[in-house]
Amino acid sequence: MIDPVIETVERDFRIIQDLRLNLVAAVNTHVHADHVTGSGEMKKKIPGCKSMIAEVSKAKADVKLKPNDLVKFGQFELEVRSTPGHTDGCVSYVWHEKGMVFTGDALLIRGCGRTDFQEGNPGVLYDSVHSQIFSLPKHFIVFPAHDYTGQTMSTVEEEVKFNPRLKRSKSEFIQIMSNLKLPYPKQIDKALPANMVCGIFDELETAAQT
Ligand SMILES: N[C@@H](CCC(=O)N[C@@H](CSS)C(=O)NCC(=O)O)C(=O)O
Numbered sequence: 001m002i003d004p005v006i007e008t009v010e011r012d013f014r015i016i017q018d019l020r021l022n023l024v025a026a027v028n029t030h031v032h033a034d035h036v037t038g039s040g041e042m043k044k045k046i047p048g049c050k051s052m053i054a055e056v057s058k059a060k061a062d063v064k065l066k067p068n069d070l071v072k073f074g075q076f077e078l079e080v081r082s083t084p085g086h087t088d089g090c091v092s093y094v095w096h097e098k099g100m101v102f103t104g105d106a107l108l109i110r111g112c113g114r115t116d117f118q119e120g121n122p123g124v125l126y127d128s129v130h131s132q133i134f135s136l137p138k139h140f141i142v143f144p145a146h147d148y149t150g151q152t153m154s155t156v157e158e159e160v161k162f163n164p165r166l167k168r169s170k171s172e173f174i175q176i177m178s179n180l181k182l183p184y185p186k187q188i189d190k191a192l193p194a195n196m197v198c199g200i201f202d203e204l205e206t207a208a209q210t
């Protein structure tokens, strides 16, 4: 499961049970700022499920991923590609056999992750997306972490052609990203510390007491 969300853990757990699946991993694309990860709660429900996130993020997890690592599940595997720029620890997961890429907040549909907090850097993000995602075969399906218009997927070809930010030159992109003036995510103050400890609030309390 990629980027589980704490509020939907019960729902997702029921689906996993209905389908008689064995969840081997709760993998995160980055330390999210707008919601708390469900990785820790899912691990409590499914012993053996391992939480994963990029080592660079410095967040707690069972498996700290490095670029080019392979996340294996059943007969399949996801390739970990480092795509910093929204945060330093952002990764995208490429499922080569199925022609899919899970881009987190690095590449959104006709957009991209903001670069005005955490370790945001528009130049770095531009290079990440162009070198690690736009270099994939054009038919690969793009699944981002968010969409604010109800869309769920795109393709590499569509984003190369139509992404209004990333189809431009690097200097134009940096200019656009520096002038977005977006409001801060509502949950940021709660989400960032919680996501450093797998979304488990008990761990936060323990850390505060020591
Ligand atoms: N309104 C939402 C937060 C919206 C937001 O800032 N989204 C982030 C991704 S979550 S870190 C983003 O990068 N947006 C890019 C954009 O162009 O909108 C909330 O309050 O949670």
Ligand SMILES: [Fe+2]
Pocket: 030, 031, 032, 033, 034, 086, 105, 113
């Ligand atoms: Fe994010």
